[in-house]
Amino acid sequence: MGFGRIAFTVAITMIGLLFITFIIGRVMPIDPVLSIVGESASKSTYDEAYRQLGLDKPVIVQFLYFLWDVVRGDFGESLLTARPVLDDLIRVFPATLELATVGTIIGVTLGVPLGVIAAVKQGTWIDHIARVVALIGYSMPVFWIGLIGLLVFYGKLGWIGGPGRLDIFYVDIIPTVTGMILIDSLLAGDTDVFWNAVSHIILPAGLLAYYSLAYISRMTRSFMLEQLDQEYITTARVKGLSEHAVVWRHALGNVKVPLITVIALSYAGLLEGSVLTETIFSWPGIGLYITTALLSADMNAVLGGTVVVGLVFVCLNIFSDLLYKYFDPRSK
Amino acid sequence: MTNLLEVENLTVKFPTRNGMFEAVRDISFSLGRERLGIVGESGSGKSITGRSILRLIRRPGILEATRIALEGEDLLKKSEREMRKIRGHKISMVMQDPKFSLNPVMRIGDQICEAYRLHAKASKAEAREKSIKMLEAVLIRDPERVFNAYPHEMSGGMGQRIMIAMMLIPDPQILIADEPTSALDVTVQKEVLEIMDKLVRERGMGLIFISHDLNVVSAFCDRVLIMYAGRIVETCQADKLHEAKHPYTRGLLNSLPQLEHPVDRLAVLQRDDAWQTAPSVSGTLEADH
Amino acid sequence: MSDISKHQKPSLREWLTSDAPTSRRQAKFSAWYRSWLALRSNPMAMFGLMILLFLLAIAAFAPIISPHDPFAQDLALRLSAPGENNYILGSDSLGRDILSRLIYGSRITLYIVALVALMAPIVGLFVGTAAGYLGGWVDVVLMRITDIFLAFPRLVLALAFVSALGAGIENAVLAIVLTAWPPYARIARAETLTIRNADYIHAIKLQGAGALRVITKHIWPLCISSLVIRVTLDMAGIILTAAGLGFLGLGAQPPSPEWGAMISAGRQFILDHWWVATMPGLAIFTVSLAFNLLGDGLRDVLDPKKSGK
Numbered sequence: 001m002g003f004g005r006i007a008f009t010v011a012i013t014m015i016g017l018l019f020i021t022f023i024i025g026r027v028m029p030i031d032p033v034l035s036i037v038g039e040s041a042s043k044s045t046y047d048e049a050y051r052q053l054g055l056d057k058p059v060i061v062q063f064l065y066f067l068w069d070v071v072r073g074d075f076g077e078s079l080l081t082a083r084p085v086l087d088d089l090i091r092v093f094p095a096t097l098e099l100a101t102v103g104t105i106i107g108v109t110l111g112v113p114l115g116v117i118a119a120v121k122q123g124t125w126i127d128h129i130a131r132v133v134a135l136i137g138y139s140m141p142v143f144w145i146g147l148i149g150l151l152v153f154y155g156k157l158g159w160i161g162g163p164g165r166l167d168i169f170y171v172d173i174i175p176t177v178t179g180m181i182l183i184d185s186l187l188a189g190d191t192d193v194f195w196n197a198v199s200h201i202i203l204p205a206g207l208l209a210y211y212s213l214a215y216i217s218r219m220t221r222s223f224m225l226e227q228l229d230q231e232y233i234t235t236a237r238v239k240g241l242s243e244h245a246v247v248w249r250h251a252l253g254n255v256k257v258p259l260i261t262v263i264a265l266s267y268a269g270l271l272e273g274s275v276l277t278e279t280i281f282s283w284p285g286i287g288l289y290i291t292t293a294l295l296s297a298d299m300n301a302v303l304g305g306t307v308v309v310g311l312v313f314v315c316l317n318i319f320s321d322l323l324y325k326y327f328d329p330r331s332k
Numbered sequence: 333m334t335n336l337l338e339v340e341n342l343t344v345k346f347p348t349r350n351g352m353f354e355a356v357r358d359i360s361f362s363l364g365r366e367r368l369g370i371v372g373e374s375g376s377g378k379s380i381t382g383r384s385i386l387r388l389i390r391r392p393g394i395l396e397a398t399r400i401a402l403e404g405e406d407l408l409k410k411s412e413r414e415m416r417k418i419r420g421h422k423i424s425m426v427m428q429d430p431k432f433s434l435n436p437v438m439r440i441g442d443q444i445c446e447a448y449r450l451h452a453k454a455s456k457a458e459a460r461e462k463s464i465k466m467l468e469a470v471l472i473r474d475p476e477r478v479f480n481a482y483p484h485e486m487s488g489g490m491g492q493r494i495m496i497a498m499m500l501i502p503d504p505q506i507l508i509a510d511e512p513t514s515a516l517d518v519t520v521q522k523e524v525l526e527i528m529d530k531l532v533r534e535r536g537m538g539l540i541f542i543s544h545d546l547n548v549v550s551a552f553c554d555r556v557l558i559m560y561a562g563r564i565v566e567t568c569q570a571d572k573l574h575e576a577k578h579p580y581t582r583g584l585l586n587s588l589p590q591l592e593h594p595v596d597r598l599a600v601l602q603r604d605d606a607w608q609t610a611p612s613v614s615g616t617l618e619a620d621h
Numbered sequence: 622m623s624d625i626s627k628h629q630k631p632s633l634r635e636w637l638t639s640d641a642p643t644s645r646r647q648a649k650f651s652a653w654y655r656s657w658l659a660l661r662s663n664p665m666a667m668f669g670l671m672i673l674l675f676l677l678a679i680a681a682f683a684p685i686i687s688p689h690d691p692f693a694q695d696l697a698l699r700l701s702a703p704g705e706n707n708y709i710l711g712s713d714s715l716g717r718d719i720l721s722r723l724i725y726g727s728r729i730t731l732y733i734v735a736l737v738a739l740m741a742p743i744v745g746l747f748v749g750t751a752a753g754y755l756g757g758w759v760d761v762v763l764m765r766i767t768d769i770f771l772a773f774p775r776l777v778l779a780l781a782f783v784s785a786l787g788a789g790i791e792n793a794v795l796a797i798v799l800t801a802w803p804p805y806a807r808i809a810r811a812e813t814l815t816i817r818n819a820d821y822i823h824a825i826k827l828q829g830a831g832a833l834r835v836i837t838k839h840i841w842p843l844c845i846s847s848l849v850i851r852v853t854l855d856m857a858g859i860i861l862t863a864a865g866l867g868f869l870g871l872g873a874q875p876p877s878p879e880w881g882a883m884i885s886a887g888r889q890f891i892l893d894h895w896w897v898a899t900m901p902g903l904a905i906f907t908v909s910l911a912f913n914l915l916g917d918g919l920r921d922v923l924d925p926k927k928s929g930k
Binding site: 230231232234235236237238239240241242250253254256257327328329330 | 417418420424432436447451498
Binding site: 012013016017020021128131135136138139140142143144145147150151155272276279287290294295302309310314 | 665765766768769770772773774775776777778780781782784785857858861864865868869870881884885888891892895898899901902905906909910912913914917
């Protein structure tokens with residue numbers, strides 16, 4: 001696939017995404033004019049605001065305006081924070097990124113080996129345990145287990161930090177560089193803040209990690225089973241290689257390629273789908289931002305947030321395609 | 333002199349829903365520094381026999397034998413770790429289709445070097461030098477380029493030559509060739525066989541050549557075992573194959589078209605249920621007895 | 622063994638396990654029976670199935686087995702601990718019996734799951750087979766739309782739709798369907814593409830069958846089995862999404878005993894009255910685990926290639 005085609009696909013997908021977002025914004029039963037001018041505004045003030053928002057124009061024209069604004073990075077102002085939505089997004093996105101990245105790293109480091117071992121020991125108790133572990137992960141309502149986790153580890157045992165990213169007396173001590181507190185605190189050399197941030201991120205990231213572990217280990221297992229059946233595995237054994245080298249060098253070397261897509265998908269899922277986790281843990285990320293905005297009819301914020309999340313998803317997909325090509329010699 | 337390899341009473345079973353399926357049933361044979369052909373139709377157990385020698389029968393298959401001895405040493409008594417020192421180093425195997433038997437995401441050079449360095453203490457540079465020499469030995473024209481290439485960039489014939497190079501580089505004493513040319517174009521089959529034949533003879537190795545092709549086997553082997561339904565039904569010198577007596581062998585021979593004696597209609601093989609239950613013929617070298 | 626069946630009238634079991642079916646009906650039943658035997662030998666799948674049957678029974682006989690009226694409030698006995706005051710699983714902040722609410726809540730859960738599991742695959746089937754069979758620009762457009770929906774953050778999309786349409790069970794179902802159909806469309810399209818060029822389809826077309834007839838009579842039936850597997854595997858996800866919407870206050874509305882909403886209501890009492898939020902969570906977990914166990918087992922049986930066995 002050439003660069004032009006990729007660009008075209010991305011453009012079409014993004015426009016579609018924007019269109020759906022726009023339509024949702026249009027059919028929202030809450031009157032955007034009223035929420036700006038307030039209930040008691042006079043008819044003339046209302047009409048004035050109505051025109052200013054461009055609501056008197058045909059829908060398609062409104063959409064084109066919207067598109068043009070998005071291209072310029074102008075998502076308007078948030079009603080809740082009274083600041084440009086773009087600024088808000090730049091502020092909240094690192095929190096989500098940090099959470100999803102830590103979750104994915106833990107999920108991959110545990111999930112891949114678990115999947116490999118389950119495949120190698122197919123049908124044994126290790127395989128069954130790996131299966132049950134994954135199925136439990138698929139079945140757990142995150143908003144519930146998060147609550148229970150907070151209750152037990154924060155409320156009763158006091159082992160971890162509570163909701164939020166930091167304890168209140170650590171907030172705003174260190175300068176914001178990347179927006180990811182774990183990195184910023186290390187840059188500032190403040191280990192107190194770092195460990196406090198760790199105590200806050202460990203539970204939500206651990207839960208997200210469990211979800212990605214469940215998915216990644218199942219996919220790894222099925223890819224591995226497929227590869228272990230291949231003839232080159234016999235070749236490797238005929239050479240006299242140890243089972244360890246056969247599995248981890250030869251088979252996993254081939255599994256690496258499709259696994260990249262799976263990991264990218266799961267990462268994208270954590271980036272966009274941690275709405276409930278962020279709600280439970282009051283994690284000031286993009287999921288919480290969009291949910292809060294939705295519940296208070298802050299359409300600019302909702303549309304902006306959705307666009308950014310969609311963009312991230314599309315970019316990750318392209319990135320995984322490129323990695324796929326890089327790792328698979330056959331696609332060159 | 334003892335034989336290179338002696339197999340006594342080998343049986344390989346697979347559990348299925350309808351009971352045990354015996355893929356190989358109580359066969360015995362031996363191999364000297366010769367080229368031994370094993371011929372049979374698909375499902376006759378010839379490939380399983382080849383893999384049994386390396387003890388590479390996959391679960392849930394069960395391998396049973398009185399003895400599988402390499403130069404008098406019983407392989408069945410060896411631990412899996414000791415077996416790994418035999419595989420590749422003493423006994424090697426070339427498989428059917430290089431498209432599947434080479435690791436698609438590893439460079440060819442790395443795969444050959446891996447085979448060499450596993451059994452010989454050698455630096456990377458030495459292994460590389462040796463691998464390039466080996467690629468030259470299997471008549472690959474541009475070994476430097478092939479060394480850095482990936483398997484999918486090779487044709488079938490090239491792939492099989494690479495496979496032969498990879499399997500011969502640790503200098504094994506026995507090579508098992510399991511249908512090494514069946515997946516190749518007819519035009520390159522002979523070429524690949526001649527390369528393999530030359531190398532095996534130069535090194536004084538034993539060769540077990542597994543094939544369904546009577547003509548190829550009689551041309552490239554010294555001795556032939558004919559397998560049917562997991563048993564050896566007949567054994568004979570390759571050049572005396574036309575004198576074979578067993579009805580199955582005769583049937584196979586008669587169903588081949590012959591240039592000198594054209595017939596209107598080729599004979600169809602008539603099977604006899606008795607062949608399945610008849611005991612195995614011994615395939616050990618007559619010189620031993 | 623075949624000798625016996627030739628001479629005597631075979632028993633039902635023999636008829637079902639025969640290697641040489643004599644009719645299409647026998648072959649079909651025999652295939653089902655074998656799948657059932659394989660599923661039965663998987664203890665985890667059977668465990669899941671038993672939980673689900675149990676759930677169905679509970680939902681069906683809710684009025685009979687509930688010890689209390691799920692809506693009856695008794696403020697004097699609010700937040701009773703499990704076992705206290707005759708409340709087996711305790712009572713909530715309005716003094717309602719949690720066990721009875723869970724029992725009635727199973728009806729809501731099953732209702733949502735059944736509706737989504739019916740609607741989403743059907744939408745996907747329409748889109749996927751149309752795209753796959755008609756090809757050309759129809760395919761391009763439909764698949765592009767599918768991709769756009771796939772690119773959307775699922776929960777965010779559902780959230781947006783529910784808040785646009787108004788909170789409630791039916792709207793929650795619609796929102797989940799809206800986010801759940803694209804994978805089915807992809808599966809149906811892939812199946813259609815493999816079937817489309819089969820010889821028998823050409824033969825039917827030569828007999829004069831139109832596109833509609835080919836799709837409805839010959840392609841749809843063949844897509845069903847892969848869709849069914851996928852739906853079973855998705856059930857747990859549907860339950861979790863529905864409960865998530867309920868938790869955020871966008872699903873079933875109070876006083877309806879929807880499990881997600883019950884967790885949300887118990888959230889503020891979690892520190893001192895753990896059971897209010899814990900019990901409905903356990904219910905959600907058990908049911909979605911049961912669906913996952915069954916789905917996993919079904920996949921092993923019906924789609925051996927993907928499970929690698």
